Amino acid sequence: MSAGVYLTRKIEFSASHLYHNPNLSAAENRRIFGKCNNPHGHGHNYTLEVTIAGEPDPVTGMVLDLKQLKDILEREVMQRMDHRHLNYEVAELEGQIPTCENIARVIWQLLEPKITIGRLHRVRLYESPDLFADCYRNGTNGAGN
Amino acid sequence: MSGALKVELGRRYRFSASHRLHSPQLSEEENDRIFGKCNNPHGHGHNYVVEVRLSGKVDPATGMIANLTDLDAFVAQQFLEEFDHTSLNEDVPVFREKVPTTENLCIEIYRRLMTFPHARLERVRIQETRNNSFEYSGEDPEGDRN
Numbered sequence: 001m002s003a004g005v006y007l008t009r010k011i012e013f014s015a016s017h018l019y020h021n022p023n024l025s026a027a028e029n030r031r032i033f034g035k036c037n038n039p040h041g042h043g044h045n046y047t048l049e050v051t052i053a054g055e056p057d058p059v060t061g062m063v064l065d066l067k068q069l070k071d072i073l074e075r076e077v078m079q080r081m082d083h084r085h086l087n088y089e090v091a092e093l094e095g096q097i098p099t100c101e102n103i104a105r106v107i108w109q110l111l112e113p114k115i116t117i118g119r120l121h122r123v124r125l126y127e128s129p130d131l132f133a134d135c136y137r138n139g140t141n142g143a144g145n
Numbered sequence: 146m147s148g149a150l151k152v153e154l155g156r157r158y159r160f161s162a163s164h165r166l167h168s169p170q171l172s173e174e175e176n177d178r179i180f181g182k183c184n185n186p187h188g189h190g191h192n193y194v195v196e197v198r199l200s201g202k203v204d205p206a207t208g209m210i211a212n213l214t215d216l217d218a219f220v221a222q223q224f225l226e227e228f229d230h231t232s233l234n235e236d237v238p239v240f241r242e243k244v245p246t247t248e249n250l251c252i253e254i255y256r257r258l259m260t261f262p263h264a265r266l267e268r269v270r271i272q273e274t275r276n277n278s279f280e281y282s283g284e285d286p287e288g289d290r291n
Contacts, residue, residue, distance in 0.1 A: 021206055032207055034214060097208025101152045105203070108150060130157035131213070134198075137148035 006121055007063045008051045011073050013082035016043040017098040020087075041085060046103075047126040048077060050111065054118025064117040076110045100125055100133040108135040153267060154199045154210045158220055160229035163190040164245040167234075188232060193247075194272040195225075195254060201264035211264040223257040247273040251281035259283075 018041040019033035029037045036042070050073065054063035080090055086098035092110065096102045104125040112120045121140065126132040165188040166180040176184045183189070197220065201210045228237060233245040243249050255269040268282035 019208070023206065032212065096205075099203075099208035101154060101203045101210055102208045105150060105152055132155045133210075134153040134155065136151055138151040139148050 004053050005056055005063055006051050006053050007066075007069075007118070008049050009066065009069050009073065010047060010049050011078065012045060012047050013078055014043060014045050015081050015084050015086050016041045017086040018042065019097050019099065021097060041087070044127050046081075048073075048107065049122075049124040049126075050107075050120070051122040051124070052115060052118040053121040064115075068117075069115075072111065072114045076114060077107060080110075100127045100131060104133040104135040151200060152203055152210060154264070156197050156199075156213065156216060156220075158195045158197065158225055159192060160195070160225055161190060161192050162228055162231050162233050163188040164233040164240075165189070166244055166246060168244050188234065191273050193250070196270040196272070197258060198267040198270070199261070199264040200267050211261070215263055216261070219261050220258070224254050247271050247277065247279045248281075251279045255281045255283065 018038060019036040020029050020039070021032075024032070050069070052063055052069065056063055080092075081103075084090060086093055086103065090098075090106075092106045093102065096106075104123050107125065108120065108123045111123065122134055122136045124132055124134050164183075165185065166183040167176050167186075168179075171179065197216070199211055199216070203210055231237060233240045233250070235241075237245070239253055240249070243253075251269050251271050254271070255266065258266050258269065266283075268280055270278060270280040272278045
């Protein structure tokens with residue numbers, strides 16, 4: 001396998017959410033989720049880093065056209081999630097607690113089929129500067145970290 | 146595309162401490178030559194940022210790999226409270242024997258967090274300054290480390 005080059009693009013979006021599992025009692029929800037269970041929700045500025053693995057094209061020197069990646073992120077992520085309430089307005093998250101882990105996985109599932117040049121290597125979603133989730137295919141996390 | 150999707154959780158913790166890089170096995174001159182200004186007898190300090198990476202099954206009931214409240218409490222109890230605002234050389238017994246380089250700090254913190262009961266510890270990464278960072282993800286399976 002050749003070395004490959006990893007290209008990362010970062011975008012930011014703002015959204016609100018709350019953690020609540022309807023199958024648990026009110027007391028259990030409060031115990032497990034703490035202040036994240038506040039029924040009125042709360043918000044974050046999310047930072048998303050999307051890493052694409054590939055080989056630079058010999059003609060353009062690019063792994064993929066950044067404009068194309070920007071358009072995919074705009075359509076798949078920004079339009080769906082920016083300035084939205086993740087519990088109520090994002091169909092793909094329905095039935096799931098919108099934790100950083102679950103949002104990262106949903107973003108992976110949205111992006112993977114759209115990346116036709118290169119290969120989606122990693123989705124990293126920061127909920128705050130000190131908390132993030134990574135999603136990738138098992139066994140491929142050895143590089144580009 | 147093969148391979149199951151894997152999700153990891155990363156959380157950063159901060160502490161401030163001082164250290165001095167000095168090995169009793171080396172002469173004064175060798176210590177000075179190898180460690181340079183880090184060998185200053187009075188020590189110096191850093192704001193350390195410790196990044197803890199965990200993996201595991203995302204629990205369908207909570208959407209979480211691990212509850213952050215559990216992780217925060219574990220981290221506080223395993224090293225954060227003991228290390229913060231200390232002189233690592235003098236206040237943390239393990240560093241009376243070992244040079245408190247950030248490499249050794251990574252290994253020590255990894256060792257202390259390995260027993261976290263709710264998820265698998267993947268790695269510990271410590272940022273010593275904006276420009277220096279170190280990572281440890283357990284013993285090399287080849288067995289040629291440590």
